[in-house]
Amino acid sequence: MALSRSMRTCLHSARLAFLAILVSGGIVLQILACALYNNWWPMLTVLMYLILPMPLIFFLGSDTSSMMSNGGDGWVNFTKFLTGTSVVGSIAIPSILKHAGVIGWGALSMELSSFVVFGVAILWFLQMSGEDEYSGVF
Amino acid sequence: MDSNNFLAAWPVVGPGVAGAVFGAGWWFWVDAVVCSAAAVPFLHYLPGFFASFAALMFNCVNREDIGDGYYSPYDDSEWRVKLWLFISYVVSFVSLAGAVGFLVQDALTDTGPSAWTGTAGVLQCVFVLVSGLIYWTCHSED
Secondary structure (H helix, E strand, C coil): CCCCCCHHHHHHHHHHHHHHHHHHHHHHHHHHHCCCCCCCCCHHHHHHHCCHHHHHHHHCCCCCHHHHCCCCCCCHHHHHHHHHHHHHHHHHHHHHHHHHHCCHHHHHHHHHHHHHHHHHHHHHHHHHHHHHHCHHHH | CCCHHHHHHHHHHHHHHHHHHHHHHHHHHHHHHHHCCCCCHHHHHHHHHHHHHHHHHHHHCCCHCCCCCCCCCCCCHHHHHHHHHHHHHHHHHHHHHHHHHHHHHHCCCCCCCCCCHHHHHHHHHHHHHHHHHHHHHHHHHC
C-alpha cells in the first residue's frame, strides 16, 4: 500500500501518540493499584520497571541490529539477562505481596494489568523501531 | 514452527530466558522468607548463594578454551580451565544437596521453617543452576 509522504508521517505520529497513551496508561494503573487501596507497597514494582527497558536505553543510540543479531556483545547479553529478571520480578513482587496478605486481589490484578500494558508498549516500540530501519526517512 | 528458526533466534532471546529463570528462582526464595512464620536461619540462605556463585563461575569460562581445536604440546593452560569448571560443578552439587537436606529437615521438624521454605530453597537452587546453563548455551554460540 503506497502512502504519500505526509500520510506516512501522520501515521508515524499517530503510532507515537498511541505508544505514549499506553505508557501513561500503565503508569496510571500502577499508581491506582496503590492509591485506591491506600496501600503503597505495590510501588516496589517500580524498581523492576526501571530495570526492564535497559537494553533499549543503553543500545538505542547504537544500531538496534546488534540487539537482534545473534551472539552480540557480552554487555548486550547481560542487559537482556537483567530484562528477563525484571520481567519475572514485576510479576513476582505483586504475587509475593498478595501471598503475604499485604495487598488484595484488586491491587494484584491492577498491578498485573499495568505490567501487561507496559509489555505491549515495549513490544510495539520495538516493532516500530524495527520498521523504521527498513523504510527509512529517505 | 521449524527448528531452524528457533536455533537462529536462540542467541537473541536466550539471555532473557536465562534471566527470567534466575529471577524466578530467587523470587521463590524471597516469597518463602517473607511468608515464613518462623525466622529462617542464615544457614538456609547459603545453598542459594552458593548456587548463584557456581552459576557465575562456570559462565566465566570461554567455551573455546576447553575445545579440542588446536592442540599444542607446549600449551598446558587447559588444566586450569578444567579445574575451575570442576570446582564450580562441586559447588553447585553441594549447594543442591544442601538445599535438599534443608527441605528434609524442614519437613520433618515442626519448629523452625515450614516445608514451603525447604521446597522454595530446592526450587531456587535448581532454577539458578538451570539459568546458568541456559546463559552458557547462548553466549558461546558465535
